[in-house]
Amino acid sequence: MNGKYVMVTAIRRLTTLGCTPEKVELANPGWSLSGLPELPVQLVEFEFSTPDKKVPTPAVGAAVKEFAEWVRTAAADGTLDTTQGVAFSGTLIAHLAFALGEAAHLFPWAGCFEPRTGGGWVGQAHGAPVRQGDPFFLDLSQAQ
Secondary structure, three states: OEOOOEEEEEEEEEEOOOEOOHHHHHHOOOOOOEOOOOOEEEEEEEEEOOOOOOOOHHHHHHHHHHHHHHHHHHHHHOOOOOOOEEEEEOOOOHHHHHHHHHHHHHOOEEEEEEOOOOEEEEEEEOOOOOOOOOEEEOOHHHOO
16 A cells, blocks of 8 residues: 555564563563464554655544555455454554554454564454453564
């Protein structure tokens, strides 16, 4: 997708890690998780397509609508697999995050990913094996 406001730069197919990566443990001594579910996830990486990579305030609504419609269309045409979780990685302004949460209800679970830490949080889920607020970790070198 290369829309007027939002550009999807990659869709990576990964599996969540079953434990906390070493770099996260080093940055957060005493915080180590294991036994996390290893689940298939689609990582949707995006950025704003404006020259300054920002969305001007009057255009926020249009940008939100554009991206949410892309998610619904990608789910309908098979670009995104609705049997797997989905995570979004990019600048998430509140309006955009809210719209993605609504559009992402098509998936078993959805969350936001922060590549600098290698982890993210589940924002919404439809039952086991993950719940809202659960952390997840990805190894981007394993992307397909």
